[in-house]
Amino acid sequence: MSRTQDRTAEAGWTPKTKIGKLVQEGKITSLEEIYMQGQKVLEPEIIDILLPNLEQKVLGIGLVQKQTDAGERSRFKAVVAVGDGQGYLGIGLGKARQVRTAISKATAQAKLAVIPIRRGCGSWECGCSLPHSLPFKVQGKCGSVRVEMHPGPRGLGLVGGEFVKIILGLTGIRDCWTRTFGSTNTLTSIAYAIYDALRNTYTMVNVAG
Numbered sequence: 001m002s003r004t005q006d007r008t009a010e011a012g013w014t015p016k017t018k019i020g021k022l023v024q025e026g027k028i029t030s031l032e033e034i035y036m037q038g039q040k041v042l043e044p045e046i047i048d049i050l051l052p053n054l055e056q057k058v059l060g061i062g063l064v065q066k067q068t069d070a071g072e073r074s075r076f077k078a079v080v081a082v083g084d085g086q087g088y089l090g091i092g093l094g095k096a097r098q099v100r101t102a103i104s105k106a107t108a109q110a111k112l113a114v115i116p117i118r119r120g121c122g123s124w125e126c127g128c129s130l131p132h133s134l135p136f137k138v139q140g141k142c143g144s145v146r147v148e149m150h151p152g153p154r155g156l157g158l159v160g161g162e163f164v165k166i167i168l169g170l171t172g173i174r175d176c177w178t179r180t181f182g183s184t185n186t187l188t189s190i191a192y193a194i195y196d197a198l199r200n201t202y203t204m205v206n207v208a209g
């Protein structure tokens, strides 16, 4: 029953991109295939189909006030993280007059920003080969915020602030030491600095230390 409903929901979506059509037709069945070809995901529905276990967490909602000729205008800003618990993560930002719209905009943006995270066990104290931590130390930056992440042994847990725990939790990484530097009261910068650090699990060459 639920399967039929899912199919109907997918059939109700009209893809606008070639990749979207191939995903809907079942000719592309994984995100790897898309990334390996150097292609970009431009429709959130592609992520819904390829990562059916994607979880969403609202990291924060703020009020943005702007002076216009007509007076002060306020809008809500939402920061959302999505992850499948298996090494995929996205962060998105959405602004709207209604909280709900801001969240759904941010969620769609987070889906389009989904990237693969390389997991592993780079902890010398542990040395197992399970993907419970990071393969090596990584760093990330956004604005004045800098984040450092070190692989940790099994059973350590996620050591760091609240957002580190939520975001890393969405990737499936369970053991990790993190340190945050800079103005750590700016949620958007923290979220994007963490995202940047995790993206570096694929772009950075391992340097010991």
Ligand SMILES: [Zn+2]
Binding pocket: 121, 122, 123, 126, 127, 128, 129, 130, 132, 153, 154
């Ligand atoms: Zn280990």
